[in-house]
Amino acid sequence: MSHPEYPLLSxxxxxxxxxxxxxxxxxxxxxxxxxxxxxxxxxxxxxxxxGLGTVELAVALHYVFNTPEDKIVWDVGHQAYPxxxxxxxxxxxxxxxxxxxxxxxxxxxxxxxxVFGAGHASTALSAALGVATARDYDHKDYKVVAxxxxxxxxxxxAYEAMNNAGLLKKNIIVxxxxxxxxxxxxxxxxxxxxxxxIASKHFNKFKSxxxxxxxxxxxxxxxxxxxxxxxxxxxxxIITPGMLFEALGFRYFxxxxxxxxxxxxxIFNEVKELSGPILIHxxxxxxxxxxxxxxxxxxxxxxxxxxKITGVAVKKKDAPPAYTKIFGNALxxxxxxxxxxxxxxxAMPDGTGLNILQKEMPERFYDVGIAEQHAVTFAAxxxxxxxxxxxxxxxxxxxxxxxxxxxxxxxxxxxVVFVLDxxxxxxxxxxxxxxxxxxxxxxLIPGMVIMAPKDEEELRDMLYTATEYRKGPIALRYPRGNxxxxxxxxxxxxxxxxxxxxxxxxxxxxxxxxxxxVMHSLKAADxxxxxxxxxxxxxxxxxxxxxxxxxRYIASRxxxxxxxxxxxxxxxxxxxxxxxxAQNGLNKVKxxxxxxxxxxxxxxxxxxxxxxxxxxxxxxxxxxAAHVAGKDAQKEIAVKLVSK
Numbered sequence: 001m002s003h004p005e006y007p008l009l010s011x012x013x014x015x016x017x018x019x020x021x022x023x024x025x026x027x028x029x030x031x032x033x034x035x036x037x038x039x040x041x042x043x044x045x046x047x048x049x050x051g052l053g054t055v056e057l058a059v060a061l062h063y064v065f066n067t068p069e070d071k072i073v074w075d076v077g078h079q080a081y082p083x084x085x086x087x088x089x090x091x092x093x094x095x096x097x098x099x100x101x102x103x104x105x106x107x108x109x110x111x112x113x114x115v116f117g118a119g120h121a122s123t124a125l126s127a128a129l130g131v132a133t134a135r136d137y138d139h140k141d142y143k144v145v146a147x148x149x150x151x152x153x154x155x156x157x158a159y160e161a162m163n164n165a166g167l168l169k170k171n172i173i174v175x176x177x178x179x180x181x182x183x184x185x186x187x188x189x190x191x192x193x194x195x196x197x198i199a200s201k202h203f204n205k206f207k208s209x210x211x212x213x214x215x216x217x218x219x220x221x222x223x224x225x226x227x228x229x230x231x232x233x234x235x236x237x238i239i240t241p242g243m244l245f246e247a248l249g250f251r252y253f254x255x256x257x258x259x260x261x262x263x264x265x266x267i268f269n270e271v272k273e274l275s276g277p278i279l280i281h282x283x284x285x286x287x288x289x290x291x292x293x294x295x296x297x298x299x300x301x302x303x304x305x306x307x308k309i310t311g312v313a314v315k316k317k318d319a320p321p322a323y324t325k326i327f328g329n330a331l332x333x334x335x336x337x338x339x340x341x342x343x344x345x346x347a348m349p350d351g352t353g354l355n356i357l358q359k360e361m362p363e364r365f366y367d368v369g370i371a372e373q374h375a376v377t378f379a380a381x382x383x384x385x386x387x388x389x390x391x392x393x394x395x396x397x398x399x400x401x402x403x404x405x406x407x408x409x410x411x412x413x414x415x416v417v418f419v420l421d422x423x424x425x426x427x428x429x430x431x432x433x434x435x436x437x438x439x440x441x442x443x444l445i446p447g448m449v450i451m452a453p454k455d456e457e458e459l460r461d462m463l464y465t466a467t468e469y470r471k472g473p474i475a476l477r478y479p480r481g482n483x484x485x486x487x488x489x490x491x492x493x494x495x496x497x498x499x500x501x502x503x504x505x506x507x508x509x510x511x512x513x514x515x516x517x518v519m520h521s522l523k524a525a526d527x528x529x530x531x532x533x534x535x536x537x538x539x540x541x542x543x544x545x546x547x548x549x550x551x552r553y554i555a556s557r558x559x560x561x562x563x564x565x566x567x568x569x570x571x572x573x574x575x576x577x578x579x580x581x582a583q584n585g586l587n588k589v590k591x592x593x594x595x596x597x598x599x600x601x602x603x604x605x606x607x608x609x610x611x612x613x614x615x616x617x618x619x620x621x622x623x624x625a626a627h628v629a630g631k632d633a634q635k636e637i638a639v640k641l642v643s644k
Contacts, residue, residue: 006032014088015062015113023262026063030055030261033082034289040093041081045304045428047104049293050149051081053179053258053284058082060264061145061175064272070143071115071131075124075152077105079177087113097428099604099612105432119432120400121370122155124148125174129161132170143173143272150178151347154369159248165277166249173271174250174279177258179286245279254281259288320485323478324421326456328353330463331390332360334492341467342382344368344391346375352392352421372397376404376416383414388467395420395435395477402441405473410445413472418442419463423452423477424516424566425596425610430603435477436596439514440571442475443544449474449497450543452515456483458541464492479516479566481606500547506536509628510558511620512551514540514573517564520610523617524624531621533628543573546580555586562624565595566615572596592627594620 003010008025009032012018021029034055041048059082061072067087074080084102085093088111095101103110105119116127128146135142152158153176165172242252253271256263264282271278287293292312335341335357347370349355358365368375372393379389393401398420409416423435442450449469453459459478466474503518504525513521518539525535538554540547554561563574574593581589594615601609610616614623 003036006036008032009036009085009090012086012090015067015086018059018063018086021063023265026059026261026265030059031289033059033085036085036090036093037081038290041096043305044094044096044098046096047078047081049287050078050179052290052293053286053288054079054147054177055082055288056259056261056264057147057175057177057282057284058086060261060268061147062086064265064268065143065145068112068115071128071145072113073116073124073128073131073144073146074106074114074118075146075148076118076121077103079147079149080106083113084111087111097430097603099602099608101603103430103603104428105430117432119429120397121149121152122157124152125158125161125165128172128174129165129168129170132172133168136170144171145173145175147175147177150176151370154347155371156373162245162248162250162277169249169276171275172277174277176254176279176281177284178255178281179284242279242281245281250277250279252279252281254279255283256281258282258284320456320483322353322481323456323459323483324351324353324480325356326353326459326483326488327392327419327421327463327478328356330460330492331392332357334464334467335361335364338388338467340386341388341390342366344375344379344389346370346372346393346397348392348394348397351394352419354392372401373404376401377408379416380404380408380412380414383409383416384412388415388417390417390419390463390467392419392421394422394433395424395438396422396426396433399437399441405442405448406445409473410447413447415470416473417463417466417469418473418475419466420475420477422480424479425601425606426480427606427609428603431600434601435479436566436568436601438475438477439543439565439567439573440575443571443576445473447472448544451476451495451541452543453478453541454484454503454513454515454518454539455486457486457488458495459483460488461493461495462541465495465497468494469497477515479606484519495541498542498545498547500538500540500542500550502536502550503539504535504537507534508558509533509560509562509624510536510538510554511562511564511624512538512540512554512573512577513564514543515566517566517615517620520615520617520620521564524620527617527621528624531625533625535624540573543576546576548580548584551577551580552584552586555581555589559588560590560592560628562592562594562620562627564615564620566610568596568598569593570598590627590630592623594623 008029034052037051074083089102092102097104106114106117108114108117118124124146125148128144132144135144148158245252253267256267258264267280271280331343342364343354343357344366345352345354346368349358349367354365368378375391375393379391382389420435420438423438426433426435439450442448451462453462462476466476504522511521521537525537528535563577565573567573572595574595578591578593581591597613611619
């Protein structure tokens with residue numbers, strides 16, 4: 001597709017099309033990529049600021065390296081939009097994160113240039129080292145590059161990989177994309193000059209020759225070597241922050257201006273012929289080239305459609321506040337009442353709502369970086385001293401701390417409160433971010449209590465209940481997006497642990513629902529009622545422990561029962577009910593478990609995905625009707641509902 005307003009970018013359909021460009025043309029290309037990103041993402045939304053900061057890096061990497069034969073492993077994917085534009089997906093960018101469109105992250109099935117799928121941070125180094133090790137087994141000589149953001153370097157996995165890379169001494173290049181550090185102008189000149197010297201072929205050839213010569217001079221040669229090594233290391237330690245990386249076995253070059261395309265091309269050309277682990281430290285600006293994003297990189301990290309001129313998001317119709325905000329405000333209220341309550345998050349204060357606590361009571365707030373494992377054990381440590389830590393972590397990210405939940409919290413019966421935002425199908429971020437496994441992975445942990453509110457009022461009461469619970473770990477999960485809009489009282493009320501409630505009476509079938517599926521089930525019951533089927537709806541509230549008294553009552557009244565959840569069916573809420581019925585001889589109940597099927601769900605809007613897998617109200621109604629109908633030909637309405 002031709003883009004007259006982007007004359008050079010229109011000719012780039014793969015990195016091969018860039019190879020004959022001059023440095024001046026690369027600058028022009030970088031400007032057009034950036035402008036194209038602003039144009040498209042302002043219309044469709046997506047991750048924004050990080051990609052604006054990596055334009056020159058992406059251009060230089062694909063210009064210097066022979067991709068896809070050479071492998072570039074990007075960490076996460078927020079920073080990889082320019083990479084997508086340059087690797088044949090320019091004309092699909094307007095579909096990003098939409099149903100049947102391209103992914104907002106790296107995805108191997110989408111492009112041969114996406115070497116390793118990534119949605120969670122701190123994985124690129126480990127993956128790149130694995131690729132490089134496999135390369136050496138196969139006696140191949142392609143280059144392997146990992147592009148890692150400075151945020152990902154707060155994750156322990158990155159350092160585990162660096163330590164291993166330093167020991168293995170594989171030929172691997174790591175580009176540290178640092179968009180937080182500020183370097184003064186006078187430091188730039190000295191640092192760049194020094195690093196260009198030590199990265200050059202001539203210097204490294206000279207260094208190798210000197211090393212070889214001094215090795216033949218016995219004791220005197222050893223002394224020269226030690227002095228030379230101390231001299232180079234001393235200069236580096238004075239003018240660069242590279243001592244840590246050198247200690248881990250990497251040769252460190254930088255910091256460089258990551259927006260200087262000619263310098264990036266030069267340094268990549270120089271170091272790609274060097275042996276061993278290499279780290280190139282680049283300084284970039286999040287939101288580079290787009291003034292609103294430069295001024296507010298945090299809020300313009302991930303965006304909905306916005307005004308291209310001002311950067312202001314397109315206003316939506318008035319809606320109830322998000323569950324995230326409901327939680328954040330409630331936690332502040334509770335913390336003011338209870339001096340032992342603290343909030344902990346892993347690099348997501350805004351995303352989890354803990355930014356409200358951070359602003360109101362900063363001394364009771366902790367952001368530990370992209371380090372979920374540490375966050376959980378840190379919380380456990382505080383719990384041993386009588387505090388009530390509230391660890392607010394996205395459902396998908398808490399998966400990364402599964403062992404810590406068991407080993408450091410549950411075995412010791414520590415009262416850590418886990419608040420899981422983004423539970424269920426989150427939408428545009430897709431399978432790496434859907435929170436569709438938490439009910440399963442938490443339910444199997446002995447002593448864990450698991451709650452899910454049907455609305456914002458219940459969320460507040462569940463949070464209060466959790467902070468007052470002292471017998472062990474307790475988890476609360478809720479979906480992304482706006483709440484229901486029910487009135488919220490000023491006070492809190494404890495909910496009896498393991499107590500369900502009937503929210504609609506019926507006669508023909510019982511629907512046992514959890515979390516946001518309660519409201520969907522109530523709407524499904526309305527549809528069923530209009531078609532002659534009276535459904536009773538139960539708000540389970542607790543996935544563990546179950547309300548055994550309630551479920552015995554349901555089993556005594558109904559031969560047909562349907563469970564509904566926005567979690568994988570495997571081992572989730574429905575499985576808990578099935579186990580209870582089986583273990584207690586309630587075999588007359590015909591149970592149908594409805595939820596997320598045993599597969600990864602792609603990206604799209606939550607309502608689109610709910611409809612796609614049938615957990616929207618209409619889908620639930622069809623499933624319930626089919627379950628009630630069975631082989632009964634007289635239930636014609638059920639057949640009609642199923643066939644819709």
